[in-house]
Amino acid sequence: MAQTQIEVRLKNLKEHLKKENNILCEVVDKFRELDKIAYKLGYLNPDKQSYAIRVSWWPMISVLGTYSAGKSTFINHYLEQPELQRTGTHAVDDKFSIICFSNNEEVTTLPATAIDADPRFPFYKISKDLDDVADDAEQRLDAYLQLKTCPSEKLRGKILIDSPGFDADNQRSSTLRISQHIVDLSDLVLVFFDARHPEPGAMRDTLEHLVSKTLDRPDSNKFLYILNQMDITAQEDNPEEVVAAWMRALSQTGLVTGRFYRTFNPDVSVELPENVKERLEKKSTTDMQDIHARMEQIGVERSYRVIGMLEHITKDLEQNIVPQIKGLLQRWKSKVIWTEITLDFLLLIFAALWFAATDYTWSGAWQHLSSLGTASLGAIAALLFVVGLWLHLKIGDIAAEKILEQLQTEVVDETTREGLTRAFNKNTGTWNKLFIWFVEQPVGWSRKTQQRLNEILGSVNSYVQKLNDQFTNPSGKEN
Ligand SMILES: Nc1nc2c(ncn2[C@@H]2O[C@H](COP(=O)(O)OP(=O)(O)O)[C@@H](O)[C@H]2O)c(=O)[nH]1
Ligand SMILES: [Mg+2]
Structure with a gap:
């Protein structure tokens, strides 16, 4: 399989990291796992997006x-x-x-x-x-x-x-x-x-x-x-x-x-000047040393920051992005269902009015239908089925378009908006449109995915511990 540009880039990154910090090298793989989940959801574009390249890996x-x-x-x-x-x-x-x-x-x-x-x-x-x-x-x-x-x-x-x-x-x-x-x-x-x-x-x-x-x-x-x-x-x-x-x-x-x-x-x-010399020199020297020490420390801080980022993205996906996709899906579903119920209702009212206006009755209509041959009945049923199906798909399309339109104004952040749009589009394919009444979970989301996210969150803690061991200063971040 041909490697995408992202894969090449990440491979090079891992090469560089191997010489620097092995733990972060493992963390790259965890970011890739998140990528895969986000690709399946449709939230990230596999050709050019990756959580791993959103992080800058070098201090x-x-x-x-x-x-x-x-x-x-x-x-x-x-x-x-x-x-x-x-x-x-x-x-x-x-x-x-x-x-x-x-x-x-x-x-x-x-x-x-x-x-x-x-x-x-x-x-x-x-x-x-x-x-x-x-x-x-x-x-x-x-x-x-x-x-x-x-x-x-x-x-x-x-x-x-x-x-x-x-x-x-x-x-x-x-x-x-x-x-x-x-x-x-x-x-x-x-x-x-x-x-x-x-x-x-x-x-x-x-x-x-x-x-x-x-x-x-x-x-x-x-x-x-x-x-x-x-x-x-x-x-x-x-x-x-x-x-x-x-x-x-x-x-x-x-x-x-x-x-x-x-x-x-x-x-x-x-x-x-003599009167300030000693004091100024002392202040400058200690401040300079402090600044330099912070600069040395930065490699350590970065490692924690990258892992913090892993945690943040995982939680964001689970607690923010997926619920938003679910929300869009639910909105689409209820829009379609309610439109269809309303249409059916209107049809009934229309028929009733028509009967009232023409002296035609329900039982008359029934007799009329029973007198038809099987072939004609079949033809009518097939026609109704095709028209109904076409309408059903059409309503799905229109409702999806409406929701996408609303989405453009609802979500301010451009990257999130793009991601949600892509994810939502992935959910409005023909299959889902046909069986919309039964659609429950977004494409690419299941109990297993949820479990994988939890595993990634679990690994965050073990990485933090490993880092703590690696850097003798146990709190790692700052004195
Ligand atoms: N006396 C003194 N001169 C300084 C100090 N720091 C920089 N300079 C001088 O200030 C000028 C501008 O410095 P430079 O590093 O180019 O400034 P930059 O534009 O911030 O990069 C240079 O001529 C430096 O030699 C300082 O702490 N004391
Ligand atoms: Mg300069």
């Missing part, structure tokens, strides 16, 4: 924030690769750089298409997102993204993303759109602010676009807010005031949770 850390805040300098420092990302006071690199590990001694830069081909990256979605921004998204992708490989050991099993600043007015909406997408996929988001400019528009914009949208996220603890270049501030202003203004700006957007850091980069820092 991803993104560095966002105001322009010239020191994002690229921070990355170079962390990876101990001073030449990796260009830095400077002008927008030297207005692309997103996806940085990942390679054994190759040399840093290499690859075009955006390389990202699409690698199963570790969930960026196929980015080109789709860009579709809405630019018509020739495929070609333009290169204008927004590049892939860099780098031999730093700290990169093993992680992906780091450096981003352009927010002030570049051109390509602005695409930059924002991509940023949002990256934020969604990231396990850790470092949001950099420039302590030299704590108040102006750039900062407010960053906050509005990045932070205010993320306030109610369940994963809001993945955001770290970093006020950088504290050294320069200490020279020119009162650092306390700068920090206070920054915190005020953050809280004005409603942000109260999250971790806040104050740093400067020792590689490029200026001479600090």
Whole structure:
């Protein structure tokens, strides 16, 4: 059997995971089981959809924030690769750089298409997102993204993303759109602010676009807010005031949770005034260590997140999607049944009225029928049967169409709507239309399917335990 693109992709993914984390390798198979159930239900399209590729399997850390805040300098420092990302006071690199590990001694830069081909990256979605921004998204992708490989050991099993600043007015909406997408996929988001400019528009914009949208996220603890270049501030202003203004700006957007850091980069820092030197240095060093520790920890967090995702999708399928499909089916069934009962009733009334108007009677009609020969009776019965059958199917069609129409306005989320539409269509085939009075369960759903979902849920717990054993820190997530 020919392998679909998804199968090839997942096979490559498993190859990569084998070297990294065997447990996650097993989890890929569980996602495939969910896929199969969803294919049978019609909820996912087997040619191009899979729950497994909705998850990004590689821990991803993104560095966002105001322009010239020191994002690229921070990355170079962390990876101990001073030449990796260009830095400077002008927008030297207005692309997103996806940085990942390679054994190759040399840093290499690859075009955006390389990202699409690698199963570790969930960026196929980015080109789709860009579709809405630019018509020739495929070609333009290169204008927004590049892939860099780098031999730093700290990169093993992680992906780091450096981003352009927010002030570049051109390509602005695409930059924002991509940023949002990256934020969604990231396990850790470092949001950099420039302590030299704590108040102006750039900062407010960053906050509005990045932070205010993320306030109610369940994963809001993945955001770290970093006020950088504290050294320069200490020279020119009162650092306390700068920090206070920054915190005020953050809280004005409603942000109260999250971790806040104050740093400067020792590689490029200026001479600090004696009276604040020790204190600022100490604060920056411990904060820097904390940030780095979070970055190390991210591989562990990711494993739990993927398994959490498995649990979430399983429950969603069982408690949300299947009931919705059942609901649609029930609605269709009762629509058809009630239409037919109403039609029969109308027919009777019509006949009764007609009899009343023409002096014809039920017994007269009966006698008339009895006097007919078997052949004519047979012909009439056959004709009635065919007309009835045709009507029955037609009513099924019309009712299904009506329900599909309603579905388009009822379900807001596009992916869910598409899935439900496909699943519902799978249930309105000729066979089900014929025997609609007896239809109970959606196609692809049975006690056995239910049992399989329960088994998957059960395996989630055992994976969590295995992970706990694997990572010595038993709670795994955070200290
Ligand atoms: N004094 C000082 N300069 C910094 C610090 N971080 C970055 N820089 C400088 O600020 C400029 C902009 O940094 P860059 O990393 O390119 O900013 P990006 O636009 O956020 O990537 C560069 O010239 C860096 O050398 C810092 O903590 N202290
Ligand atoms: Mg930069």
